[in-house]
Amino acid sequence: MENTVTFLLNPLKNNRVWAVMTYDGELMYDIMSVKRAEFCIAENEQYWLNPFGGSFQWETKVSKPYEAEFVLFKREAQQYMCVFDLDIADLQYVDYAPTSGELVFDEAELSRKLGHAQLEEFKRFMGELWEYVKESS
Numbered sequence: 001m002e003n004t005v006t007f008l009l010n011p012l013k014n015n016r017v018w019a020v021m022t023y024d025g026e027l028m029y030d031i032m033s034v035k036r037a038e039f040c041i042a043e044n045e046q047y048w049l050n051p052f053g054g055s056f057q058w059e060t061k062v063s064k065p066y067e068a069e070f071v072l073f074k075r076e077a078q079q080y081m082c083v084f085d086l087d088i089a090d091l092q093y094v095d096y097a098p099t100s101g102e103l104v105f106d107e108a109e110l111s112r113k114l115g116h117a118q119l120e121e122f123k124r125f126m127g128e129l130w131e132y133v134k135e136s137s
Contacts, residue, residue: 005048005056007037010068018068027071064098073133077126084114084122094126103130
């Protein structure tokens with residue numbers, strides 16, 4: 001519905017709001033959007049006020065485990081792609097397993113772009129970043 005937003009809840013953080021998803025799929029995880037969503041839930045407000053304009057009815061949805069952390073990971077990882085002479089678009093070859101929380105790599109595609117030795121370094125580096133993101137979120 002065009003007049004409804006969805007508050008995404010992180011099951012790993014006691015169902016705390018981590019983002020607001022608009023009707024067209026845009027994720028808003030800025031502090032104002034999230035805090036206003038938390039207020040709506042706590043006070044049972046009927047409308048969420050978008051900090052960029054407009055008011056919307058809302059609903060909640062529990063995200064998959066590690067989904068919130070993976071969104072943050074991808075945002076953080078963008079700045080390091082140049083270290084490996086990769087484009088931000090190459091993050092499409094990195095995913096996560098919601099059951100285990102482990103990163104999953106499209107090794108065939110990344111190996112073609114990086115070579116075996118650099119692929120192993122990329123996986124190590126991204127794995128380290130993934131652990132830091134999970135710790136800090």
